[in-house]
Structures are given as structure tokens and as C-alpha cells.
Amino acid sequence: MTPPCASRLALAILCASLGAPLLPGVALADQAATVASRSYAIPAGDLGEALNRFAREAGINLSATPAQTRGLQSGGLNGAYSVEAGLARLLDGTSLQAEGLGGGSFVLREVPAGSALEMPSTQVFALGNALGSEQGYLATHSHVATKTSKALLETSQSVSVVTREQIDDQGSKTVQQAMRYTPGIFTGQVGASNRYDYVVMRGFADNSVDSIYLDGLKTMGDSGTFSSMQVDPYFLERIDVLKGPSSVLYGRSLPGGLVALTSKKPLYEDYRQVQATVGNMNQKGVGFDFSGPLDDEKRIAYRLVGLGKGSDTQFDHAKDERYAIAPSLAIDFSEDTSLTLLGYLQHEPNGGYHSGVPAEGSLFQRNGRRIDREFFDGEPGLDDFDRTQRMFGYQLEHRFDDVWTARQNFRYLSSDVDLSQVYGYGWTTPTSNELNRYFSGASEELEAYIIDNMVQAEFDWGDTRHTLLTGLDYQRRKTHVDWTSGVSTPLNAFDPVYGNETLSFLSEDNHTRRLEQTGLYVQDLIDLDRWRFSLGLRQDWVEVSDENRTANSKSDDRWNKFTGRVGVLYLFDNGIAPYISYSESFNPNAYSDAAGKALEPTEGTQWETGLKFQPEGSNSMYTASVFHITQENVASKLPQDTFFTSVGEVRSQGLELEANTQVNENLKVLASYTYTDITYTKALDGNQGNTPNQAPKHMASVWAAYDFNAGALDGLRTGLGVRYVGKTWADKENTLHVPSYTLVDALVSYDLGKLGMKGLDVSLNANNLLDEDYVASCYSLDFCYFGEKRNVSATLSYQF
Numbered sequence: 179m180t181p182p183c184a185s186r187l188a189l190a191i192l193c194a195s196l197g198a199p200l201l202p203g204v205a206l207a208d209q210a211a212t213v214a215s216r217s218y219a220i221p222a223g224d225l226g227e228a229l230n231r232f233a234r235e236a237g238i239n240l241s242a243t244p245a246q247t248r249g250l251q252s253g254g255l256n257g258a259y260s261v262e263a264g265l266a267r268l269l270d271g272t273s274l275q276a277e278g279l280g281g282g283s284f285v286l287r288e289v290p291a292g293s294a295l296e297m298p299s300t301q302v303f304a305l306g307n308a309l310g311s312e313q314g315y316l317a318t319h320s321h322v323a324t325k326t327s328k329a330l331l332e333t334s335q336s337v338s339v340v341t342r343e344q345i346d347d348q349g350s351k352t353v354q355q356a357m358r359y360t361p362g363i364f365t366g367q368v369g370a371s372n373r374y375d376y377v378v379m380r381g382f383a384d385n386s387v388d389s390i391y392l393d394g395l396k397t398m399g400d401s402g403t404f405s406s407m408q409v410d411p412y413f414l415e416r417i418d419v420l421k422g423p424s425s426v427l428y429g430r431s432l433p434g435g436l437v438a439l440t441s442k443k444p445l446y447e448d449y450r451q452v453q454a455t456v457g458n459m460n461q462k463g464v465g466f467d468f469s470g471p472l473d474d475e476k477r478i479a480y481r482l483v484g485l486g487k488g489s490d491t492q493f494d495h496a497k498d499e500r501y502a503i504a505p506s507l508a509i510d511f512s513e514d515t516s517l518t519l520l521g522y523l524q525h526e527p528n529g530g531y532h533s534g535v536p537a538e539g540s541l542f543q544r545n546g547r548r549i550d551r552e553f554f555d556g557e558p559g560l561d562d563f564d565r566t567q568r569m570f571g572y573q574l575e576h577r578f579d580d581v582w583t584a585r586q587n588f589r590y591l592s593s594d595v596d597l598s599q600v601y602g603y604g605w606t607t608p609t610s611n612e613l614n615r616y617f618s619g620a621s622e623e624l625e626a627y628i629i630d631n632m633v634q635a636e637f638d639w640g641d642t643r644h645t646l647l648t649g650l651d652y653q654r655r656k657t658h659v660d661w662t663s664g665v666s667t668p669l670n671a672f673d674p675v676y677g678n679e680t681l682s683f684l685s686e687d688n689h690t691r692r693l694e695q696t697g698l699y700v701q702d703l704i705d706l707d708r709w710r711f712s713l714g715l716r717q718d719w720v721e722v723s724d725e726n727r728t729a730n731s732k733s734d735d736r737w738n739k740f741t742g743r744v745g746v747l748y749l750f751d752n753g754i755a756p757y758i759s760y761s762e763s764f765n766p767n768a769y770s771d772a773a774g775k776a777l778e779p780t781e782g783t784q785w786e787t788g789l790k791f792q793p794e795g796s797n798s799m800y801t802a803s804v805f806h807i808t809q810e811n812v813a814s815k816l817p818q819d820t821f822f823t824s825v826g827e828v829r830s831q832g833l834e835l836e837a838n839t840q841v842n843e844n845l846k847v848l849a850s851y852t853y854t855d856i857t858y859t860k861a862l863d864g865n866q867g868n869t870p871n872q873a874p875k876h877m878a879s880v881w882a883a884y885d886f887n888a889g890a891l892d893g894l895r896t897g898l899g900v901r902y903v904g905k906t907w908a909d910k911e912n913t914l915h916v917p918s919y920t921l922v923d924a925l926v927s928y929d930l931g932k933l934g935m936k937g938l939d940v941s942l943n944a945n946n947l948l949d950e951d952y953v954a955s956c957y958s959l960d961f962c963y964f965g966e967k968r969n970v971s972a973t974l975s976y977q978f
Contacts, residue, residue, distance in 0.1 A: 222254035222327035334745030334757040349943025361850035366954030369963030379434030381856035381873035398626035423763030433782025444479035444508040457971030463487030496531035529563030534961030555602035619662035628653035643705035712745035769813035797840035827860035876904035893932035897925030908956035
């Protein structure tokens with residue numbers, strides 16, 4: 179292996195350290211003009227190593243000092259580039275630039291003071307690997323599919339990324355909302371409720387809150403209880419969405435895919451920002467984001483992010499309220515060893531609304547009337563949702579040499595949830611205007627931790643380049659739940675009168691739920707000329723138990739599961755990359771058989787083929803993918819039975835198109851189309867051949883943002899988006915459709931620095947601008963969910 183700063187990069191260190199004079203008026207472009215473009219496949223990683231490899235392959239002399247590149251990362255280089263474009267891409271996100279010395283020689287220089295960007299580098303680090311640069315809405319790399327820094331263009335599976343800029347421009351208030359313009363994702367599973375982040379991926383809706391990961395580790399909520407965790411998008415740098423099964427690297431997961439959140443990490447440049455938000459429905463919020471180095475050598479950096487916000491909701495008598503803070507500290511002990519400490523504390527004294535209404539009265543009239551989308555089926559004096567979640571973790575990395583690197587990621591989580599809810603369920607009589615109402619109460623305590631140990635080797639073997647990753651992860655979760663249920667008084671859905679807090683037939687159900695999982699995995703990413711191969715294997719050992727403290731009984735189940743993944747991609751010189759892949763998943767089943775024993779875990783397999791295209795040197799990416807997923811061991815039962823069997827099967831297949839393009843310096847466009855054909859191919863309950871509900875066959879979206887940078891409108895930014903969601907079934911029996919709907923979103927922002935108020939920026943976001951009144955989806959004919967009405971918010975930000 180060639181060490182950093184060797185070869186041509188090291189040949190001219192003396193020249194750089196002595197301050198070699200630059201040729202007057204000679205720019206890098208002048209030198210590069212005589213060098214033809216060629217193709218490169220340089221992985222992300224240490225900047226010195228990347229520059230050394232580029233200099234060797236380009237046949238140039240590049241001068242730098244070790245101090246200039248120490249601790250810096252590069253997003254790598256993939257595709258055909260001239261020397262000028264290649265150096266610019268490798269140095270993107272740093273304060274360095276390359277200048278020509280003539281005769282094919284270049285030197286690294288610091289960008290002169292005053293010409294650098296005011297914002298700190300948006301380069302993101304996760305799992306010890308640089309994720310490359312983010313240009314507006316486009317990210318060049320992602321770790322979600324391989325747990326390594328891999329160019330999206332070279333990843334043989336469909337991956338979408340929502341950047342920080344996109345989150346801000348679209349005014350996303352939850353992680354769920356941030357993915358509204360992502361193909362393959364349906365975010366309307368529970369309509370306007372914001373209590374949890376439900377993500378329906380490629381048609382798979384069950385237990386969709388299990389799909390969320392944070393900083394490479396599962397969030398570790400318990401989908402069988404009310405203790406599912408949620409992270410506010412203000413604390414995130416980006417959201418990576420992996421489509422399809424992913425158990426090879428993550429263990430138990432859903433066949434539709436997973437969502438990987440990346441926290442804001444400490445920056446080694448000073449950054450301070452505060453913001454205030456107001457809006458309709460009495461929205462109010464303040465946030466702050468402070469970061470920077472703590473020492474002169476810039477080896478220790480901190481970040482402190484905080485948020486407080488509250489609002490009414492569109493539902494009467496329901497409020498949202500959240501307070502959160504996230505401190506983090508990054509320490510570079512040496513060039514080879516780094517540690518990042520991460521904390522997150524969030525308290526929600528009011529958790530909004532989470533219920534539905536019957537299809538009769540919402541999808542169509544009942545007794546000549548429709549239920550208002552503001553209707554509250556609970557009881558103001560009884561309803562309450564209070565959640566506190568605490569997380570602490572770290573990311574530790576040590577590089578032994580040019581080949582071997584070890585990483586360890588850890589997180590501890592604890593949460594408390596208290597719930598009191600009255601909810602409607604069905605009409606009292608066939609002609610009545612009154613809903614039956616029931617009561618649920620819960621006091622839950624969850625404690626969990628997860629650790630992921632990885633060893634990575636990068637080496638050449640013959641004509642191939644290998645990135646070999648082996649890992650051992652372990653997770654443990656315990657949830658202590660005390661549940662109460664009962665019957666409340668009926669309520670007129672068209673003319674509600676509240677105040678009767680009488681409850682009857684109260685019963686208790688107390689459980690202690692445990693889950694333990696150990697996984698051993700290995701993955702090899704192989705580069706052979708323009709070919710990219712991905713091979714992965716994993717063995718999991720899973721144990722779950724449920725102690726029913728009310729009935730004084732306990733059930734235990736253990737499973738061993740083997741999963742695999744293989745992918746092949748070919749990278750053409752023109753930036754076109756066709757691929758094909760196969761992947762598997764499994765997930766413990768939430769249902770029991772006639773003996774009370776948990777069913778075998780569901781198992782998913784996917785074949786996917788697609789085409790990716792990134793034009794040379796552009797900030798655009800185009801992706802087309804076709805997939806076929808089969809999920810087996812799906813719980814199914816005969817209508818007269820109270821128990822389930824594992825004979826069910828679901829098949830999902832479809833097409834996804836995505837365009838993320840920088841049309842010119844001013845205009846960015848996101849466009850997507852999704853076609854999903856999902857069917858119960860095996861079922862005992864009479865639904866075989868039917869389509870699962872909450873799975874639109876057609877979805878499409880387009881978002882465009884335009885920056886004015888000249889003339890009277892200089893500093894103005896506008897955005898406009900349109901989202902179409904096709905019709906869905908209201909129930910698994912396919913008796914009634916939820917109509918399709920089209921929504922419009924908008925952005926107007928202005929940089930007040932153009933008026934002399936440096937650092938100030940104001941933005942106005944409107945979601946559902948035309949105030950469409952619609953039903954987002956139905957879980958059954960008794961539970962349909964109204965979509966979000968027009969939501970308008972104004973945010974004033976100050977960066978100093």
C-alpha cells in the first residue's frame with residue numbers, strides 16, 4: 179500500500195513549505211486545459227490518500243504539506259473528469275484550492291480570507307467514513323446500503339437522500355414529512371397525526387415505525403407498545419432512504435427498506451444560528467444551533483442544538499408541544515483515532531392527536547352529513563400523551579494503517595410514556611350519529627442499548643480493489659408496560675358535546691417485554707475495472723419474551739436466521755451505471771398461533787434492477803429501478819378463528835423513477851414517479867388476490883426551487899411543489915376506495931443581508947397551499963385518517 183503524502187504528492191512538499199512562487203496570472207484551468215478527461219474511481223476517505231491516488235492516476239505533480247491535509251476527508255471521485263474538475267471535486271468542502279505551477283505541477287493553497295463560504299463545511303461524517311459533499315439537494319455518497327462510504331452512483335440498490343437544505347426549503351416538521359418527495363415512500367398512513375413517524379415503503383405498512391435508524395443504529399423503540407421513538411428533523415443533517423430488504427447489515431428489518439437519520443455533528447469551524455417560527459394553528463417555536471472548535475489545534479469540537487416548539491393541531495382540543503436538546507463532542511486524539519460523543523434529550527408534554535374516524539362519514543356521507551376534519555373523538559378532560567426519551571451514544575474509530583480500520587458505535591436509550599386516550603370505534607346503531615367510544619391508558623418504561631463493532635480492510639488483490647467489512651452487533655431491549663382499557667360514553671360525531679368523563683368496565687393488562695439480538699456479518703465490496711460487486715452474509719440469533727404479569731404467564735421464543743445480499747453494477751465512462759441485486763430480510767412476527775406461541779419471523783426477498791446516471795462533473799443524478807419483493811410467513815387466519823398461522827404471503831413489484839437535478843446555477847428540481855403493485859398471494863382470511871390497504875399504486879411529485887442572484891430580486895428564493903397520491907383501498911377486503919388527491923406546497927424566502935442585515939434570513943412555508951380537504955388513508959372501515967389541512971409558518975433565522 180502507498181502511504182499518505184507519498185509518490186507525487188510527497189515529491190514537492192519542500193517546494194510547498196518554502197512557498198514556491200506562483201506563475202503570474204496562471205490559473206488551474208489554464209494548466210488543466212491541456213490534460214484530457216479520464217475516468218476515476220477514487221473512494222471517499224482521507225484527503226491526503228485521495229489526492230495521492232489522483233496525482234498518480236492523472237500523471238501530475240501535486241504539492242502539499244502534511245499539515246494541510248491532516249484530519250481532512252474527501253468525498254472521492256467517480257466518473258470522467260479533467261484535472262481541474264477532479265481536483266475541485268476532491269477538495270470540495272475544504273478550505274483548500276489547487277493552483278497551477280506549470281508543466282503539469284500543482285500546489286495546494288488555503289482559500290484567501292474573505293473568499294471562503296460563510297457557512298462551515300456541510301461534509302458529513304458517519305460510521306467513520308466521509309459521506310462526501312452535499313450540493314443543495316444532491317448528496318454524492320451514502321453509508322446506509324454498505325456501512326461504508328460508497329458513491330450513490332456505484333451502489334447496486336436504490337438509495338435516496340434528503341439533505342438538510344431540502345428539509346429546510348420544504349418546511350418539514352417531522353421525519354415523515356421530510357420524505358414526501360421521495361419515490362417509493364407513502365407518508366400518509368396516519369394522515370395529519372405527527373406523534374410517530376410512519377413510513378410505508380414499497381407498499382409494506384405493518385410495523386413501519388420499525389424502519390427508523392439513527393446514526394447507523396436502530397432507534398430501538400417497541401412497535402408492540404406506545405413506546406416508539408421520534409427525533410425532530412431540526413437535529414438532523416440528512417436522511418438516507420434504502421429501498422428493499424437490508425437484514426444483511428442491520429438484522430431484523432422490514433422488506434420495504436429502512437430510513438437512516440444522521441445527527442448534526444460537531445463542526446471544526448465556528449457556526450452559530452438561532453431561529454424563531456410562528457404560524458397558523460398557533461404555532462410558536464425557537465431553536466439554536468451552536469458549533470465550533472474548543473482548542474487552537476482544532477482537535478476538539480462541540481455542537482449544541484436545542485429546540486422548543488408548540489402548537490394547536492387541526493383537531494379540536496389537541497396540542498403538540500416539544501422541548502429537546504442535543505449536545506455532542508468530537509475529539510481527534512490523533513490522525514488515526516477519533517471519538518464523537520452524542521446526547522439527545524426530548525420531552526413532549528403534549529403529543530397531539532392519534533385516532534381515526536369511520537369511512538362512513540368521512541369517505542362518504544352518513545345521514546346526509548360528513549365529519550369535520552377538525553373532529554376530536556376523545557374527551558378533553560381525560561386525553562393526555564406525555565413522552566420523554568433520553569439517548570446517549572458514541573462513535574469511536576481507530577485506523578491501524580492504510581489497510582485496517584476499526585469502528586465501534588454505541589447507544590443507550592430510555593423512555594417514559596404515559597397515555598390516556600378516549601377514542602371512537604364504530605357507530606352505535608346502523609342509523610345513529612353517535613360513535614361508540616372506548617378508553618386506553620398506558621404507563622410504559624423502555625430501556626435499551628445497542629452496540630455495533632466493525633473492522634474494515636481496504637486492499638488491492640490482483641486487479642481488484644476490496645473493501646472488506648466484518649461486524650458483530652448486539653442489541654437488548656426491555657419494555658415494562660401497564661395497560662388499562664375500558665368503555666367510555668358515546669359521542670355525536672357531527673355535533674359533539676364533551677364533559678362526560680365516565681368510564682366503565684376497566685381492566686388491566688401488565689407485561690414485561692424483552693428482545694435480544696446478536697448478529698455476525700461480513701461484506702466485501704469489490705472494484706474490478708469498471709465493475710462493482712457487493713457480497714454480504716449474516717447470521718442472527720434473536721430471542722423475544724413476553725411476561726404477562728396479570729395472568730402470571732410467560733412466553734419465550736428463539737430464532738436463528740441467515741440472510742444474504744449480492745449486487746453487480748457496471749460504471750460506464752459517461753456516468754451511466756446499470757445494476758442488479760438480490761437481498762433478504764426477516765422480522766419477528768407480532769402474532770401468535772393457537773397455542774399462544776409467536777409465529778415464525780416474516781422473511782423477505784427482493785430482486786432489483788436499475789439504471790443510474792450522473793452526467794460528468796454535474797450536480798445531478800437520475801435513477802430508475804424495477805423491483806420484485808416477496809414476504810413470507812405473513813400472519814393469516816380464518817374469519818372464525820382468534821389465532822393466526824404463518825401461511826400468508828405478500829408480493830410487491832413496481833417501478834420507481836427519481837430525478838435530482840441542478841438545471842443551472844439558479845434552478846434545482848426534484849421529480850419522482852412510483853408504481854407499486856402489491857398483492858396478498860396467500861391468505862386464509864379470504865383476502866388472497868386482494869391489495870393491502872394504505873398502498874397507493876401510483877404516486878408522483880415534483881419540486882422546484884429557484885434562487886434569484888441578480889437584479890432587484892437578488893436574495894429571493896422561491897419553491898413550488900406538487901404531490902399526487904393515487905387511490906388506495908380502505909380495507910384489506912377491497913370493498914371501498916380512498917380517492918386520490920393532489921397537494922401543493924410552496925416556499926418564499928429572502929436573504930435580508932441584501933438589505934444590510936447580515937446573517938438574517940426569513941422564509942415562509944406553506945404545506946397543502948390550496949387547503950385540499952381529503953382523507954389520507956384508511957386502516958380499516960372503522961379508522962380513516964384526515965390529511966393535513968393548510969399549514970403556514972414563517973421562520974426568521976440569524977447566523978452570526
